[in-house]
Amino acid sequence: MADVRAICAIGQSGQLGLNGHLPWEGYEGRPFVEDVERFFDITRGHVLIAGPTTIGAVPDFARRDRTLVVIRSHEDPEEVLARFSERVVFVGGGPRVWDVYARYIRHWDINRMPYDGVADRWFDPAWLIAGGTAPRR
Template identity: 35%
Template sequence: MTEVNAILAMGSSGQMGLNGRLPWLSDDYAEQVKADLAWFAKLTAGGVLVVGRRTYDEMIAMGFKNKDRALAVWSRDQNVGPGGFITMLYQKYPGRPIWICGGAETFECFKGYIMRWHISRIAYNGPADVRFNPVWLLG
């Protein structure tokens, strides 16, 4: 079976989202965000990105360029569960690592399949309505 990873950024207290967006998308964090996106691009190059619908919409709004990655949008409304979805991606993209990229509901669905977590921290201390759940690390 192929390697399944998770990758995400969070604030200093586990903040991941606010009102459907990344909470640190402001000029105050521009340098950190730029460095974080470069880290994301380097790690996920050649891989298959699995994102939920809202994360996909946010990536498109941010101008995400999908040059050398396959992008798979996950929805609970599909006729296949997370394990079947991973198997389908493995068959379609053999040998390519799979990256679970969020959001929170997607991490929750795939937590039992994730072998390694890659987490970056943004020096954000503001509000959030979505936070990292450490239970996800237990699978």
């Protein structure tokens, strides 16, 4: 089975998204720039699976040094992950994806951002508890 991980940034109150984007998207302060740099550094050389919006947002420069895979709700997560056995797979994309994949995630890398504004998507701590409960082959 793949080594399944998640990497995400959350606001001070657990904010994840706003209107399909990061709530702080476009902020140019150093913590926000560093978070993006860190994401691309940590996922380099690995697999990133996510929904079409997240994968579509990956810039051209980052497409060359990681494997990007669009996942769909009708796909069996075990079958998706089995395609990448012996690889590190990062699960991205937010609540709808993590609701399905949290049970397979062995490590969560969460970066708390200096943002405490509005959001319409929130981090669910239950995902952390679900991790590692999937049957292992």
